[in-house]
Amino acid sequence: MIQAATVETTEIPALKRLLRRSQRRQQVTAIALVAPLLVFLLLTYIGPIGALLSRGILDPEVPSVLPRTTAALATWDGRELPPEVAFAALVADMREARSAGTLAAAATRLNYDINGFRSLMFSTARRLPAEIDSARDTLIGIDPKWGERETWAAIRRASGPVGDFYLLAALDLRRDADGNIVAAPEDQAIFIDVIARTFLISGVVTALCLVLGYPVAYVLATLPARSAGLLMIFVLLPFWTSLLVRTAAWVVVLQREGIVNSLLLGIGIIEQPLEMIFNRFAVYVAMTHILLPFMILPLYSVMKGIPAVHLRAAASLGAPPFTVFRRVYLPQTLPGIGAGCLLVFIQALGYYITPALVGGAEDQMISYLIAFYASRTINWGMAAALSILLLAATLVLCAVYGRLVGFGRVRPG
Amino acid sequence: MALPPNATTGQRISRVVLYAVTALVCLFLVLPILAIVPLSFSAGSFLHYPLPGLSTRWYAEFFTSQFWLPAIWNSLVVGIAATVLASALGTLAAIGLWRTRFPGRAAAIAFIASPMVVPEVVAAVGIYFAFAPAGLTNSYTGLILAHTALATPFVVITVLATLTGFDPTLLRAAGSLGASPVTAFFRVMLPLIMPGVVSGALFAFAISFDDVIMALFLAGPGQRTLPRQMFSGINENISLTITAAATLLILTSVALMACVELLRRRAARLRGEA
Numbered sequence: 001m002i003q004a005a006t007v008e009t010t011e012i013p014a015l016k017r018l019l020r021r022s023q024r025r026q027q028v029t030a031i032a033l034v035a036p037l038l039v040f041l042l043l044t045y046i047g048p049i050g051a052l053l054s055r056g057i058l059d060p061e062v063p064s065v066l067p068r069t070t071a072a073l074a075t076w077d078g079r080e081l082p083p084e085v086a087f088a089a090l091v092a093d094m095r096e097a098r099s100a101g102t103l104a105a106a107a108t109r110l111n112y113d114i115n116g117f118r119s120l121m122f123s124t125a126r127r128l129p130a131e132i133d134s135a136r137d138t139l140i141g142i143d144p145k146w147g148e149r150e151t152w153a154a155i156r157r158a159s160g161p162v163g164d165f166y167l168l169a170a171l172d173l174r175r176d177a178d179g180n181i182v183a184a185p186e187d188q189a190i191f192i193d194v195i196a197r198t199f200l201i202s203g204v205v206t207a208l209c210l211v212l213g214y215p216v217a218y219v220l221a222t223l224p225a226r227s228a229g230l231l232m233i234f235v236l237l238p239f240w241t242s243l244l245v246r247t248a249a250w251v252v253v254l255q256r257e258g259i260v261n262s263l264l265l266g267i268g269i270i271e272q273p274l275e276m277i278f279n280r281f282a283v284y285v286a287m288t289h290i291l292l293p294f295m296i297l298p299l300y301s302v303m304k305g306i307p308a309v310h311l312r313a314a315a316s317l318g319a320p321p322f323t324v325f326r327r328v329y330l331p332q333t334l335p336g337i338g339a340g341c342l343l344v345f346i347q348a349l350g351y352y353i354t355p356a357l358v359g360g361a362e363d364q365m366i367s368y369l370i371a372f373y374a375s376r377t378i379n380w381g382m383a384a385a386l387s388i389l390l391l392a393a394t395l396v397l398c399a400v401y402g403r404l405v406g407f408g409r410v411r412p413g
Numbered sequence: 414m415a416l417p418p419n420a421t422t423g424q425r426i427s428r429v430v431l432y433a434v435t436a437l438v439c440l441f442l443v444l445p446i447l448a449i450v451p452l453s454f455s456a457g458s459f460l461h462y463p464l465p466g467l468s469t470r471w472y473a474e475f476f477t478s479q480f481w482l483p484a485i486w487n488s489l490v491v492g493i494a495a496t497v498l499a500s501a502l503g504t505l506a507a508i509g510l511w512r513t514r515f516p517g518r519a520a521a522i523a524f525i526a527s528p529m530v531v532p533e534v535v536a537a538v539g540i541y542f543a544f545a546p547a548g549l550t551n552s553y554t555g556l557i558l559a560h561t562a563l564a565t566p567f568v569v570i571t572v573l574a575t576l577t578g579f580d581p582t583l584l585r586a587a588g589s590l591g592a593s594p595v596t597a598f599f600r601v602m603l604p605l606i607m608p609g610v611v612s613g614a615l616f617a618f619a620i621s622f623d624d625v626i627m628a629l630f631l632a633g634p635g636q637r638t639l640p641r642q643m644f645s646g647i648n649e650n651i652s653l654t655i656t657a658a659a660t661l662l663i664l665t666s667v668a669l670m671a672c673v674e675l676l677r678r679r680a681a682r683l684r685g686e687a
Binding site: 235 | 431536569625630670
């Protein structure tokens with residue numbers, strides 16, 4: 001923006017200095033203008049998300065509540081029961097935690113690992129006698145579970161301060177008593193199912209959007225400007241309509257006493273109302289409806305730039321219509337296909353509201369689990385680990401988008 | 414593109430099929446939204462056609478209900494506050510990004526764009542987790558801050574797009590005539606980029622007005638917004654009052670869409686004339 005035009009050669013060093021100073025001043029101003037927003041986002045958005053994600057790899061409860069026990073277990077080889085010092089340390093930690101009222105935090109964390117650990121901790125702490133000879137015999141006397149290697153291994157796994165417990169759990173994995181990564185028991189292995197379902201739903205919705213959106217984008221791009229503008233309203237109206245209104249609309253349309261069922265019953269095509277809501281069908285229909293504009297708009301902008309002469313040239317050289325499409329038109333629309341598919345897929349991965357309202361229990365996606373762990377069971381570690389997975393998938397796909405399409409393309413508006 | 418006069422029958426048929434598919438997809442896009450509008454004027458209480466008669470009872474119920482009225486108010490308060498904040502922060506940042514390259518510019522852009530990318534549930538859970546100890550959950554402040562963060566990228570992008578058509582020599586001209594940078598900004602730059610700023614603000618309002626997920630996590634009973642109430646309404650007992658609420662929301666969207674489109678056309682015309 002600074003132009004050094006007509007300058008005598010002798011003045012160049014001084015001018016260079018001036019130019020550099022002026023550029024620096026420009027930069028400082030620019031940074032000062034961007035800084036308020038960056039600070040704002042750091043405090044209200046990026047910072048909080050970072051803090052949440054860190055919970056997925058931090059494991060602070062057990063080492064802070066049972067410090068002596070975790071220290072004593074640090075040198076335990078895990079082959080047999082830990083030495084007497086570890087039992088004694090646990091007794092001391094439990095007494096202290098019980099009077100400080102902090103036992104619940106550690107007990108809850110250990111319960112995530114082994115079901116029943118919470119009650120084991122509380123009943124043991126309650127029944128500890130005042131005088132103890134052998135901590136080992138006393139604990140095993142209170143509950144034989146203290147004589148099992150797996151119980152102690154769970155405490156060692158939770159010794160923090162950093163751990164892979166939640167991340168492994170989010171992938172249906174766990175560490176056994178020897179520290180090897182193994183598959184989680186059947187009743188806890190629910191996550192891979194939901195992750196696979198999330199990708200499946202997103203993939204099907206993306207494919208549906210492509211199949212439905214491609215012809216519309218083509219017609220939009222080839223119609224004369226006036227009719228194209230009119231047609232564009234059909235795409236932009238849903239694009240601007242509140243997501244909740246569109247979801248509500250599908251509930252009204254698809255439900256048992258809804259518009260479609262009453263119509264079909266009225267005509268006499270069906271005798272029983274169809275089950276079209278609270279199932280996968282409704283999720284596909286509603287999500288496709290909501291995300292379709294995100295496929296049509298990038299496809300349209302790419303198709304708009306394809307010169308019609310290419311097609312005429314191919315046809316004049318004797319190519320049949322389908323060959324013209326397959327060999328000349330389709331390859332030129334690939335950037336639009338890539339952009340549209342990634343835009344739809346990335347958004348679909350994080351969907352929560354629509355499946356929650358029109359889907360059944362078997363149609364919920366990973367966001368639902370994150371919300372569930374954050375608000376119902378208050379298991380922040382699990383919510384964070386699932387967030388890490390979802391965010392990682394999203395960022396990888398965004399990087400692909402950046403490589404294929406570039407971020408220069410401004411979103412349509 | 415019209416078919417050539419010598420088009421084959423196959424070409425004519427595929428053209429008809431193409432237009433038919435397009436028409437069906439357009440109906441699929443618009444019909445469900447439009448179908449709930451007449452329902453909101455039903456005199457009965459069923460969610461299907463034919464209507465037993467016309468009435469405005471559901472609107473009367475909407476505008477007198479303790480469930481919906483505070484929600485409109487909350488949506489407006491949060492939406493306007495978030496729009497003002499996001500427009501101010503976003504416009505300044507866009508000008509900074511437009512002015513010159515500086516170290517860390519790419520990282521700054523990635524940061525600023527992050528609310529467009531991060532799945533909203535992840536963001537909402539993180540913000541809830543950070544705001545709860547600070548007493549910002551169940552408060553207008555918390556919800557306004559979260560909506561502002563969600564909306565700023567849209568302001569930055571819209572204003573940046575407008576700035577590409579702004580001639581920086583105008584600022585220097587103003588400076589050489591004795592205007593301070595602040596005066597030059599308010600008297601020269603801002604009036605010229607105003608269409609972009611207003612479009613950005615409309616986008617920001619639409620984002621806030623549309624959001625459910627942040628409201629689910631951050632709003633207490635006193636801050637429930639219109640979409641948040643619709644969410645409970647759909648989840649619990651869907652009644653025709655919801656179709657009245659939805660119709661009003663559709664009208665709002667159409668108004669916002671028309672404003673942005675008018676601004677865009679006006680800007681294009683001005684550029685064309687220049």
